[in-house]
Amino acid sequence: MIIVCGEALFDVFPDGDHARGYALSARVGGSPFNLAIGLARLGAPSLFFGGLSADLFGRKLAATLAGEGVDIRSAPRPAAPTALVMVDLDPDGVPDYTLYGTATADRAVAADDLAALPSDAAAVHVGSYCMVVEPVASTLRALVTRQRGRSLIAFDPNVRLTIEPDRQRWIDAIAWMLPVTDLLKISDEDIAQLYPDLAPQAFMELALRSGVALVVVTRGGEGVLAATAALAPLALPALTVDVVDTVGAGDTFQAALLSYLARHAMLTRAALEALDRQALQAALRFAARAAAITCSRRGADLPRLEEVRADD
Template sequence: MIVVCGEALFDVFATGEGVEQRAAAIGLSACQGGSPFNLATGVARLGGTASFFGGLSRDLFGRKLHAALAAEGVDLSAAPRPDAPTALVMVSVDDRGVPLYTFYGSGTADRMVTQADLAGVPADAAAIHVGSYCMVVEPVASTLRALVERQRGRSLIVYDPNVRLTIEPDVGIWRESVRWMQRRADVLKVSEEDIHALYPGMRVDTFIAESLEAGVALVVVTWGERGVVAVTRSQLAVEVPAVPVTVVDTVGAGDTFQAGLLAWLQRAGKLTRRAVEGLPQDELVEALRFAARAAAVTCSRRGADLPYTSELADVEGFELS
């Protein structure tokens, strides 16, 4: 079981503007989202087994999120149900299709996860995935750190910072979280964009080297349209090009890539630190190709609509093994 930890929320998109009763009006469309929510959904859709550990409100939005995860086959036995509202994020995209986020909410269910809730997380989980803004806001950040400490050496610890400065604008807090996780994560996936947001001017290979020196077994850096590079602690380094696709937007692309990588590792029986660190080149390339093709499908349609394994057969140049 892969336990995915963090937020579930609704992304809100503007669908048009108008005038009603002399007041400016904006049509809105709300879609389920949140990086960990997307990730848990994606793992399940891509043939993996996932559990979600994140605060799910009992309000209308929270009930919808709970039902959506359950419908995908995600285990919800560990998910707390705080008496707090669901977080909302306003999403717009720039002229390149890159998403821009504005956060609405404090004291929301995603943050109200406490260390008492850890009793519901199975100690024999194969992998624990943490990341996104729940690693930098309280009390959930302290709860997730406690979980990481509890599961080190028991589970594969996987981390994706998924930086959102619109939610926590203090770069120093994000940097401290990354440094803390570099000393504890077995797998670290990060976008080039996030590296530059946190460390302006830092070379990607410098970040990779520092992460490996700190103890990470596998570092994966996504480069958007330029593909992905991955380096293991045993100094195996591979690059995989991006899959050509007509981009509608990139919302959920990174989450899809991570879901594909984790689902591949789980299906291959590689969810251990020793297995990840010792992946042969052909298997690492295969895992990255699977993840990249899944991400390409998501980029080809609106929003974080993650693909099912069966859809990958339609991607040019890809054959299911």
């Protein structure tokens, strides 16, 4: 079981420009929400730990997770509305996000809610803006502290400065997480936004010195970099794909990477530290193929195991 922590929300897309306004299309989303579904579609049992509202949006989010086979029994149900995020795509399909609402269900996750979570999960994934807004950020730190050494700790900062514009909060969250993280997935865009003076490889060295076992940097069309303390940075080129948009691409990569590691009995810190170059390349290729499929269709429509080819 992989516990996925963070927000479930609705992404709202413009769907037509009219004289007196816009038509809008609302779709279930949120990086951890997508990741939990991606894991389930790839055959890895997942449990979602994030606030789910009782409003019509929250009910749809809960039904979607359950329908995909994600365990939601431990998800808190606070008396707060669902967060809505406006997604504006540029001509290349790259999204920009604007959050509407702050006193929302995704943030209203308290320390008492942790009692519902099992302590024997194989892995715990945290990330996105729930690591920098309260009270949920403190709750997730408490969970990481509880599970450190029991479960593999995976972290994807997934920086969204349009949602939380204070860069220092993101930097502080990453500084706290690096010494307790086993698997770090971060984009080169995240690094550039927070550490403009650090090249991706320099940030990878910093993360490894801080205690991370495996660092993966996704670089969009430039491919992927990955390294462990024992393996020098490995570069994997990007796959050629006709991009519709990149919504959910990073979530897909992380879901595919975690599911691959789980399927091959490598979802432990010791296994990550012992990775050889061939095993790491195979895991990254699987994750890259999955992300490319998501980029080929609109929105965060993550692939199923049979689409990515499970026999690698």
